[in-house]
Amino acid sequence: MTVRFPDAPGFTGYQAPMRLEGEICGLEVIQGTVPDTLRGTYYRAGADPAWPPLVPGDFWFNADGMISMFRFADGYVDFRCRYVRTPRFLAERAARRSLFGAYRNPYTDDPSVAGINRGLANTNVYWHAGRLLASKEDSAPIQIDPDTLETVGEWTWDGDLASQTATAHPKIDPLTGELVFFGFAAKGETTPDIAYYEADRNGRIVHEAWFEAPYSSMIHDWAVTENFVIFPIIPLTSDLERLKAGGPHYVWDGSMDIYLGVVPRRGGSARVRWYRGTNRFASHIMNAFDDGRHIHIDTPVGAKSAFPWFPDITGAPFDPEQARGYLSRWTIDTMGETDGFTQTQLTACSGEFPRTDDRRATRGYRFGLINLTHVPSEAPPPDGLPGFRWLAAIDPETRAMTMRYAGHDSTVEEAIFVPPRQDAPHGEGYVMQLVHRQAEARCDLLILDARHIDGEPVATVKIPIRLPGGLHGNWVTPQQLANRSE
Numbered sequence: 001m002t003v004r005f006p007d008a009p010g011f012t013g014y015q016a017p018m019r020l021e022g023e024i025c026g027l028e029v030i031q032g033t034v035p036d037t038l039r040g041t042y043y044r045a046g047a048d049p050a051w052p053p054l055v056p057g058d059f060w061f062n063a064d065g066m067i068s069m070f071r072f073a074d075g076y077v078d079f080r081c082r083y084v085r086t087p088r089f090l091a092e093r094a095a096r097r098s099l100f101g102a103y104r105n106p107y108t109d110d111p112s113v114a115g116i117n118r119g120l121a122n123t124n125v126y127w128h129a130g131r132l133l134a135s136k137e138d139s140a141p142i143q144i145d146p147d148t149l150e151t152v153g154e155w156t157w158d159g160d161l162a163s164q165t166a167t168a169h170p171k172i173d174p175l176t177g178e179l180v181f182f183g184f185a186a187k188g189e190t191t192p193d194i195a196y197y198e199a200d201r202n203g204r205i206v207h208e209a210w211f212e213a214p215y216s217s218m219i220h221d222w223a224v225t226e227n228f229v230i231f232p233i234i235p236l237t238s239d240l241e242r243l244k245a246g247g248p249h250y251v252w253d254g255s256m257d258i259y260l261g262v263v264p265r266r267g268g269s270a271r272v273r274w275y276r277g278t279n280r281f282a283s284h285i286m287n288a289f290d291d292g293r294h295i296h297i298d299t300p301v302g303a304k305s306a307f308p309w310f311p312d313i314t315g316a317p318f319d320p321e322q323a324r325g326y327l328s329r330w331t332i333d334t335m336g337e338t339d340g341f342t343q344t345q346l347t348a349c350s351g352e353f354p355r356t357d358d359r360r361a362t363r364g365y366r367f368g369l370i371n372l373t374h375v376p377s378e379a380p381p382p383d384g385l386p387g388f389r390w391l392a393a394i395d396p397e398t399r400a401m402t403m404r405y406a407g408h409d410s411t412v413e414e415a416i417f418v419p420p421r422q423d424a425p426h427g428e429g430y431v432m433q434l435v436h437r438q439a440e441a442r443c444d445l446l447i448l449d450a451r452h453i454d455g456e457p458v459a460t461v462k463i464p465i466r467l468p469g470g471l472h473g474n475w476v477t478p479q480q481l482a483n484r485s486e
């Protein structure tokens with residue numbers, strides 16, 4: 001057998017698969033100094049196909065999870081990256097080829113893998129109750145050893161996870177330490193069922209409730225506040241018959257309304273209320289909070305889907321301008337008489353991958369991060385490279401924003417906020433961001449002062465290789481690592 005990847009977008013040039021596992025002890029710091037006091041580990045999840053795809057037209061969301069880690073101590077940064085040994089990865093490695101077919105379509109798989117979990121663990125990696133968990137929204141998470149990145153195995157909350165899936169975007173309530181999460185397509189691919197869970201700070205599921213969405217769709221991210229959880233139903237719709245016919249899992253349907261399903265924290269199906277709005281697209285949530293009555297949800301909102309690999313139901317071509325998302329605030333009056341909600345745009349710049357200072361997750365906040373694709377006051381970068389070219393820090397209350405241009409031939413990944421210590425003031429600390437230096441086929445990890453992301457970096461850490469595209473990541477402290485579960 002010959003191993004050969006397609007000569008197609010997503011598999012060539014800077015996007016070509018790396019398929020490399022390894023470690024570098026003491027990455028080179030090419031600018032500034034990594035503070036001696038900065039101790040902890042930045043974990044990030046990405047997708048890197050271990051084998052050429054089984055079906056044509058596949059895309060990189062449907063690739064094996066590769067976890068990277070950057071461990072900071074005494075001014076040094078040690079790097080390691082390793083594939084997640086999912087059941088799927090192990091089956092394909094044994095066969096030395098892909099056995100699983102199209103994105104979330106088991107009907108396109110090789111018959112030999114029927115019944116094997118299709119999860120890829122490629123979307124997020126987070127810490128809760130002493131466990132490092134790599135996750136993708138179509139399956140239960142996979143526990144990873146936080147030092148070696150070796151795979152421990154599937155984590156189903158000691159078997160208490162009845163849902164077939166668990167979101168890659170759980171929220172940790174910073175005041176209670178609870179993991180608040182859900183699964184969609186919870187009874188199987190394309191089912192409209194949502195399972196809502198809360199696990200206590202020890203990792204034990206203490207609440208479970210089931211809901212049925214108005215229609216089956218991708219519920220990639222959601223909002224959690226002190227008193228509510230909110231499920232956004234956005235019309236990237238799924239359909240079992242289409243899946244069985246070998247069609248795409250999701251299509252964009254511009255004719256359908258969106259819904260926000262609001263449930264009081266730890267509430268059940270009798271307490272869900274669906275708020276309705278006109279057609280639009282949103283994916284990631286920067287943060288959300290409530291005052292007991294009104295819920296505010298900050299999210300980039302666009303006219304159409306931002307995912308070019310999920311086709312428009314009408315056959316219309318992907319429109320990058322309509323796909324631009326503008327950070328906006330949705331406000332729901334939970335005691336109002338209408339089933340509507342309001343939307344207020346917070347910036348004229350388009351962007352995605354919003355994050356906040358997670359110590360203020362679910363509560364009122366004044367610090368957000370977002371990657372930008374378009375800035376009206378700035379000329380488009382002359383290299384013509386698409387993607388995220390700027391990082392912005394925003395105060396959602398005043399809308400004051402500072403920006404940082406990634407540089408020529410450079411694109412940015414999701415940034416994270418890292419507090420220098422747990423009791424540091426809100427928004428005061430570091431921002432870490434991986435920058436792809438595409439012309440040089442390598443990366444930099446920038447350590448920025450969160451209050452001055454537009455200034456000289458605190459340090460620039462050189463990664464001498466090209467890292468496969470990453471999605472989401474999180475910072476884990478030495479105290480958390482010291483309290484690990486087996």
Ligand SMILES: [Fe+2]
Binds near residue numbers: 168169221
């Ligand atoms: Fe995501």
